[in-house]
Amino acid sequence: MDRQKGLDIVKGQLTEHRYIHTCGVMETAVTLARQYGADIKKAETAAIFHDYAKFRDKNEMRQLIESEGLPADLLEYNSELWHAPAGAILVKKETGITDEEVLNAIRWHTSGCDHMSTLDKVIYLADYIEPGRQFPGVEEVRDLAEESLDKALMKALQNTIMFLMKKNQAVYPDTFRFYNKLVFEQR
Numbered sequence: 139m140d141r142q143k144g145l146d147i148v149k150g151q152l153t154e155h156r157y158i159h160t161c162g163v164m165e166t167a168v169t170l171a172r173q174y175g176a177d178i179k180k181a182e183t184a185a186i187f188h189d190y191a192k193f194r195d196k197n198e199m200r201q202l203i204e205s206e207g208l209p210a211d212l213l214e215y216n217s218e219l220w221h222a223p224a225g226a227i228l229v230k231k232e233t234g235i236t237d238e239e240v241l242n243a244i245r246w247h248t249s250g251c252d253h254m255s256t257l258d259k260v261i262y263l264a265d266y267i268e269p270g271r272q273f274p275g276v277e278e279v280r281d282l283a284e285e286s287l288d289k290a291l292m293k294a295l296q297n298t299i300m301f302l303m304k305k306n307q308a309v310y311p312d313t314f315r316f317y318n319k320l321v322f323e324q325r
C-alpha cells in the first residue's frame with residue numbers, strides 16, 4: 139500500500155501521540171529493514187499498521203480473540219497484549235492488506251514468539267527504539283541495534299520482562315519463548 143494512504147487510514151484510528159509514534163516506528167523500521175535485509179516496503183506497511191487496533195474497545199477485542207480462534211490464554215494476561223493479534227485480524231478485514239508476512243509482523247509485535255522472521259524482529263525492535271521512546275535502557279538498545287538485531291532484541295526482551303516482573307505482572311509465555319530463542323541462537 140502507498141505510504142500516504144496507509145498513514146491516512148491509521149491516523150483515523152489513533153491519537154495524535156500514537157500517530158507520531160507510528161511515524162517514528164515507520165522511519166526506524168525502514169532503516170532496520172535496509173540494515174538487516176528485510177523487505178523494506180513490507181516493513182514500512184507493517185510499521186504503519188502495527189498499532190492499528192491500539193484503541194479498539196476491549197470487549198470487541200475479547201470477542202475477536204474468541205471468534206477468530208486466537209489463543210484463549212491471551213485473555214488471562216494483560217489486555218495490552220490484545221491489540222497486536224486483534225490488529226492483524228482487523229487490518230486484514232478492514233484495509234485489504236492480505237500479505238501474511240506483514241500481518242504476522244503486526245500479530246507478533248507485542249508478545250513476540252519463538253518463530254520470529256527478520257521482518258517480525260525489525261518491527262518489534264523499531265517499536266521499542268523509535269526516536270519518541272524514552273524509557274530507561276532504550277539508549278543502550280539503540281546502540282546495540284547498530285551492530286546486531288538479535289543482541290538489541292535480547293536486551294529489549296530482558297528490559298521488558300524485568301519491567302513486568304518488578305510490577306508483579308505476569309509475562310506471556312510467547313515473550314519468554316522469544317527471549318529463550320534469542321539466547322539459544324546466540325550461544
Ligand code: DGI
Pocket residue numbers: 159189192215216218219222247248249250265298302308309310311313
Ligand atoms: O503498543 P505500544 O505501546 O507501542 O508497544 P507494545 O505493543 O510493544 O506494547 C508493550 C506493552 O505491553 C508494554 O508496556 C508492556 C506490555 N505487556 C504486558 N504484558 C506483556 C507486555 N509486553 C510483552 N512483551 N509481554 C507481556 O507479557
Ligand code: FE
Pocket residue numbers: 188189192221222247248
Ligand atoms: Fe503496540
Ligand code: FE
Pocket residue numbers: 247248262265266
Ligand atoms: Fe513492543
Ligand code: FE
Pocket residue numbers: 159163188189265
Ligand atoms: Fe507501537
